[in-house]
Amino acid sequence: MPDDTAADGLTVGEVSKRLGVTVRALHHWDEIDLARPSLRTAAGYRLYTSGDLERLHRVVVYREIGLGLDRIAAVLDDTTTDVTGALRAQRTQVAERIERLQQLGDGLDRMIDAHERGMLLTVEQQASIFGPRWNPDGPAEARQRYGDTTQWRQYAERAATRGPEEWQAVADATAGLDRALGEAMDGDVAPGSPEANRLVERHREVFSAYFPLTRQMQVCLGRMYEADPGFAAHYDGIRPGLARWFRHAVDAAARAHGVDPDTAAWE
Incomplete structure (x- = not known):
């Protein structure tokens, strides 16, 4: 976390740049009393103190790991909230999300490979399945000839799952x-x-x-x-x-x- 000891009096725009969040998000968090600026100028403009910025850092971190704003408010303000338990539960959800994304990534890799190769089988597997007269270069030759067609894309989508x-x-x-x-x-x-x-x-x-x-x-x-x-x-x-x-x-x-x-x- 950066040193914000000299941060008293930061405007919404300056905080937005420091934290990488939108001004709109800061205004919303202010409106719902999640993270409010402690100071106002004589003209009524919001100004954030170093303490405000420290709280905002925590809001950003908890939001990044997927906690909803209501849950973040409870973690920050409700002394009866089991913070460790809430974080462990969120960690489990993050792990599940990572696994789903990994599966999606593996599926995309197979799809890319199928589009490029036509068939995700070794030469030995192809010969075993289709017989000794099978031409293992056939899928690659078909891609060269039909790779830009709708039918090749449809074929690749099927081949990726086989x-x-x-x-x-x-x-x-x-x-x-x-x-x-x-x-x-x-x-x-x-x-x-x-x-x-x-x-x-x-x-x-x-x-x-x-x-x-x-x-x-x-x-x-x-x-x-x-x-x-x-x-x-x-x-x-x-x-x-x-x-x-x-x-x-x-x-x-x-x-x-x-x-x-x-x-x-x-x-």
């Missing part, structure tokens, strides 16, 4: 869908049929692990699955011609919901 078990569930759901698509082709399921439409809807549900997928966006994905060599190789590796079949199934389901595949856009 550990290996959650990603395993996503991988299992995707593998299950792939098997179902292959079995549909084996069973000569026709695009536009109720069974095919259910599979298209299932694809939207599974894909929501990454970001929300509208029907128009799904049409765009269906076309990419057929046209992109990497995606086409994946689906056609399940069943020859599956990429094309799935694109037709998506288009038919879109039409059933009033979406024209020929004009569908990524929105």
Whole structure:
């Protein structure tokens, strides 16, 4: 605490600068009789003594640790108040607040990491979950390509909360869908049929692990699955011609919901 022995006669503005509190706060504390200036000039202006400043220092300290003004007044003026108990209780609240803030900070770190890396898994974890054909550079390449999009932000928000078990569930759901698509082709399921439409809807549900997928966006994905060599190789590796079949199934389901595949856009 600074030496305030020569502080008698300080104005509100001077005290405000010394303590780093607003003039408005000082006026309020005066009005509620929490910390009043002991002196007045002939013109009626407030002047604070060194004793007033000492009390104000205590008010500021107690306010900084989170005590309300009524509680501060009791600590300062009520001789029956258990000051130590009040401070211990406030210390407990501060510790709880620090823990919450630490958790928030950890969550923000994960969010930042997810935005930058795309997936918070080691290379070994990725290979174990997604299989040996998985490209561990894929998330970073996707960020390079889509990092400025709304969908990447939505994906990162989901990825930030996922550990290996959650990603395993996503991988299992995707593998299950792939098997179902292959079995549909084996069973000569026709695009536009109720069974095919259910599979298209299932694809939207599974894909929501990454970001929300509208029907128009799904049409765009269906076309990419057929046209992109990497995606086409994946689906056609399940069943020859599956990429094309799935694109037709998506288009038919879109039409059933009033979406024209020929004009569908990524929105």
